[in-house]
Amino acid sequence: KAGVTQTPRYLIKTRGQQVTLSCSPISGHRSVSWYQQTPGQGLQFLFEYFSETQRNKGNFPGRFSGRQFSNSRSEMNVSTLELGDSALYLCASSPDSRGTVPEAFFGQGTRLTVV
Amino acid sequence: ILNVEQSPQSLHVQEGDSTNFTCSFPSSNFYALHWYRWETAKSPEALFVMTLNGDEKKKGRISATLNTKEGYSYLYIKGSQPEDSATYLCAINLNDYKLSFGAGTTVTVRA
Numbered sequence: 361k362a363g364v365t366q367t368p369r370y371l372i373k374t375r376g377q378q379v380t381l382s383c384s385p386i387s388g389h390r391s392v393s394w395y396q397q398t399p400g401q402g403l404q405f406l407f408e409y410f411s412e413t414q415r416n417k418g419n420f421p422g423r424f425s426g427r428q429f430s431n432s433r434s435e436m437n438v439s440t441l442e443l444g445d446s447a448l449y450l451c452a453s454s455p456d457s458r459g460t461v462p463e464a465f466f467g468q469g470t471r472l473t474v475v
Numbered sequence: 476i477l478n479v480e481q482s483p484q485s486l487h488v489q490e491g492d493s494t495n496f497t498c499s500f501p502s503s504n505f506y507a508l509h510w511y512r513w514e515t516a517k518s519p520e521a522l523f524v525m526t527l528n529g530d531e532k533k534k535g536r537i538s539a540t541l542n543t544k545e546g547y548s549y550l551y552i553k554g555s556q557p558e559d560s561a562t563y564l565c566a567i568n569l570n571d572y573k574l575s576f577g578a579g580t581t582v583t584v585r586a
Contacts, residue, residue, distance in 0.1 A: 403576040461507040466518040
């Protein structure tokens with residue numbers, strides 16, 4: 361069974377540009393979450409999607425957005441990039457099994473550098 | 476936002492020695508605690524999911540305990556090996572799919 365796949369692995373963008381990151385979850389998983397890790401910080405929750413709907417949202421500005429497609433693949437978009445957006449962005453997928461603890465399976469991440 | 480704290484931030488262990496470190500979290504509204512191992516250039520790997528007070532889980536030489544009443548969990552590594560070198564992350568969720576992570580404990584095992 362393939363794991364969570366994130367593309368691209370590395371990305372360099374200029375301030376003011378926008379960027380789109382992609383995440384393909386484990387087959388059968390319908391929940392996809394996004395996290396940001398910056399130097400010295402723990403993983404910060406961005407948002408979570410289930411059945412094409414945003415179900416949870418973290419404390420990030422509106423420049424950060426996402427969406428989920430009918431096949432559960434998800435994209436994350438950051439507009440008007442700032443230097444502080446340089447980070448590792450991790451995607452995690454979870455099976456949505458009622459009554460069980462939601463376990464998250466992570467991809468390897470996309471390393472975004474804003475210059 | 477949950478305040479999840481891990482200590483120490485980093486530690487060095489001699490090969491063969493045992494070690495342990497802590498994750499602290501607010502005990503109210505607790506649902507589940509997750510431990511992950513994160514090696515450089517790899518994905519965070521799930522080690523344990525724990526929900527009940529007094530839970531103890533074991534995977535090889537690694538084990539974890541959970542105290543939900545006082546809000547802490549310990550992770551133990553017995554007989555550390557170089558391959559145990561990684562950052563160990565603790566995360567809490569509140570009956571939803573949002574994980575609140577601690578900053579991690581980075582373990583370096585010296586041969």
